[in-house]
C-alpha cells in the first residue's frame with residue numbers, strides 16, 4: 001500500500017462514526033482528510049481544494065448524493081468520487097455513473113475495498129496530472145467521414161492496389177481475417193471509382209436463407225412463388241452501374257454459386273420467375289475470411305466461380321502482422337469514439353499504446369475498435385490509461401481464444417436440464433430458448449446466418465429474440 005503526502009480526501013457522510021474511522025485510516029496513510037456530515041458543509045470543504053478524492057454517501061440529510069455530484073462537477077475542478085451506498089439500485093447507479101462516479105462502495109464498508117478504490121483514484125490523478133506518465137495528445141477529427149488508417153508497408157501497398165483497381169471495373173476478391181477491414185476496402189474501391197455516385201449495395205450472403213437471397217439478388221416477378229405478390233427489383237438491378245459487394249461468399253450455396261457464375265460470365269441475369277434477360281452493369285466485389293482455395297479442393301466452392309471472382313485479389317494482412325499501425329488506429333478510434341460518446345478525451349498515456357501494441361488482436365481492427373469504445377465509455381476525466389484497456393482486453397482475448405480452442409461440436413438441441421432428477425431445476429421455456437440461442441450464437445461465433453439455419457428461424461426473428469433476451473456476445477461484434 002502506498003503512503004502519500006497530502007492528497008486531499010473529503011469524506012461526506014452523516015454517519016459520524018464512519019467519518020471518524022475513515023479519517024483515522026486515511027490520515028495514517030498520509031492523506032489530507034476533511035470530513036463533513038451535510039452536503040452544504042461538504043461543498044465548503046471542497047471549495048479550497050483541487051484534485052480531491054470525494055467519498056460520499058448517496059443519502060445525505062440535506063441533499064441527494066447524485067445531485068451533489070452534479071453540482072461539484074459543474075465547478076470545473078478535478079474530482080474523483082467514490083460513492084457509498086446502502087441500497088444499491090439501478091437508477092441511482094446509472095445517474096451517478098453519468099455524473100462521473102469513479103467507484104462504488106457498499107455498506108457495510110470493507111476497508112480493503114475502499115483502499116483499492118482510493119488507490120485507483122490516486123492513480124487517476126497521477127496520470128491525469130501527467131506527473132509520471134508521458135501523455136500523447138489525441139488529435140482532433142476534421143470530418144465525420146470514416147478514415148482508412150495505415151502507414152505500414154503492407155497497408156500502403158494495399159492503398160495503392162485500391163487506387164489502381166478503382167479505376168477499372170474488374171471483379172475483385174478481398175480476402176482477410178474477420179475484422180481486418182474488408183468492407184472498408186470494398187467501399188474505398190467504390191468511393192474512388194468513376195461511378196462513386198452510383199449505389200454501393202452490400203449483401204451479406206450468410207445472413208439470408210438461400211431462396212430468399214436469390215430473389216433479393218435478382219428480383220422476382222409477380223407470382224413467381226407464394227408470397228411474391230408484386231414485381232420486385234433485385235440488388236443487381238438496383239446497383240445500376242455502381243457496386244454490389246457480396247460479403248462472406250464462402251457461405252453461398254452451390255446452387256446459388258451456379259447462378260452467380262452465369263451473371264459474371266454473361267453479365268446478364270433473369271429475375272426469379274422471369275424470362276427476359278436483364279443487364280448486370282455493376283461491378284462485383286466479393287469478400288471472404290475463408291480459404292476459398294481449400295474450399296475449391298473439397299468441392300464446397302466452384303472452381304470456375306472462384307476464378308471469376310478473383311480476377312483481382314486483394315489480401316488484407318491481419319493486424320498482428322502490421323503492429324506499427326496500432327498507434328494511429330488507436331488514436332483515431334479514441335478521437336472518433338470520444339466524439340460519438342460526447343466525451344472530451346484529450347490524452348492517452350504512452351504505456352496504453354505500448355500495451356495495445358503487445359496484444360494479439362485475433363479479432364483484428366474490429367476488436368481494437370471495440371476495446372477502445374469500451375475504454376472511452378467507461379472512462380472518467382480526459383485521459384485514458386492502461387487500466388482502461390487491460391481489463392477489457394483480458395476478457396476479450398480470453399473469449400477469442402476460447403472460441404478457437406472450443407471443440408466445434410454442434411450444441412445440444414436438448415433443453416437444459418440436469419440428468420439427476422433430484423437436482424432437477426424447473427425453468428421456463430423462455431429461459432431454455434434464451435440459453436439455446438446464446439449457445440448457438442457462441443457456437444457460430446455470432447454468425448447470425450448460420451445461427452438462423454441451425455435454429456430454423458428467420459434473421460429478423462433472431463434479432464428480435466436477441467434484443468428481447470438482451471443476449472450479448474462475450475466480445476462485441478456487429479455482423
Ligand SMILES: Nc1ncnc2c1ncn2[C@@H]1O[C@H](COP(=O)(O)OP(=O)(O)OP(=O)(O)O)[C@@H](O)[C@H]1O
Nearest residue numbers: 147148149177178179180181182183184289365366
Ligand atoms: N485501416 C482501418 N482504418 C480505420 N478503421 C478500420 C480499418 N480497418 C478496419 N476498420 C474498422 O474496423 C471495423 C471492421 O472492419 P470491416 O467491417 O471492414 O471488417 P471485415 O473484414 O469486413 O470484418 P468481417 O469479416 O467480420 O465482416 C469497421 O468498423 C471498420 O471501419
Ligand SMILES: [Mg+2]
Nearest residue numbers: 179182183247
Ligand atoms: Mg465484413
